[in-house]
Amino acid sequence: MENNKLKEYLHSFRDAVLTGLNAQGYPVSVRCQPEIDETEHTLQIHLPADIQIVPGPAGLLCHSHDEKLWHLKSFALQGTLEHQEDISLFHVQRFLPGINMAGAPGPITTLIRARRTMKQALQKRGLPQPSIPWTRMKQLADPSEHL
Template identity: 30%
Template structure:
């Protein structure tokens, strides 16, 4: 594998970033752990900023950015691009997230157009009266703008296939067992780490069961790793950004005899349903979370600009 290359200029990589349907976006939690989520982004026309949004029903990314602006984005999953030659690109920098709630498309026309084209099923939320009622929170958006500080690209490693689950009891609810049971559904994982005062680092790795311990051995690009708090994200989607599955955990990263290991201590909640009943549960939770966000700020429930979303989604 060739050595990674580093730059501070997005211009040369904008076309590559635009190929990716999603990327992993990491912020620093209150406890200092970098936690990543799958997101859709848009690179500004001037190629000097990266824009993404989050619903007020899932505002943790915004809260983290407002408290600690250090962030990272990893473009590493080529699903839906039809290509296998795309490099992995890590963007590290700082972000800001104003308090304003955006309910239309002004200033975000390209973002919403890209989302409609690449995830056409998402436009179904606004097509019916019931959909608009149930999913209004989806269109109440906080805008996060990332200013890159360092951009690194490297050739991806080849994955031999799904990871293996550890031999654990079905009733074992430990973080190790819960994360381990998810591994066969994924070919790799995204490891998030951070050092004091620096933006997070994200990298694609593989996790293997470490015999005789409640840890996973980390295989992949490990240069620059530092022991300490870390997180793991497992995520996949189909070519149309649908049928998404997500699992993740926070924990501790360490090294013994030259080998890196990850010990999970807390499983992170998923935002993606696995069945219709799960979908109704998540919708209910999202509506309540959006109401709490508004109530705590003394804000009325905003009116969504449905006409703007219909006219802007030209995909």
């Protein structure tokens, strides 16, 4: 992804969430404000001293919504994290458009990816796809219709 497009996307969000692993292999997430380093073609991230994320695979999520959780907008970046003296560098490897970021294909791609991931997880565990009790869901949504 070109830096200008990434800069445009990043500037439409107040902050981002960086997720990586700690030394014990557990996920760690922290809010941050990534800045594009034009010369290194990376994102510079200042991590708080008490947040320990080891170098390696990491993800960066930018998302926003209103107070009622409507008007969702998001995208994610996959990449790797490295540390230098007082700054961390995020090397972008993949851009994942989320909701309302890539035009009409964004939500469709997100839905297809989610369905595929769910199907793979169920197959891996030997579980059937759960059925959804639509009648009960409708009753819960509007109990007055089913008195």
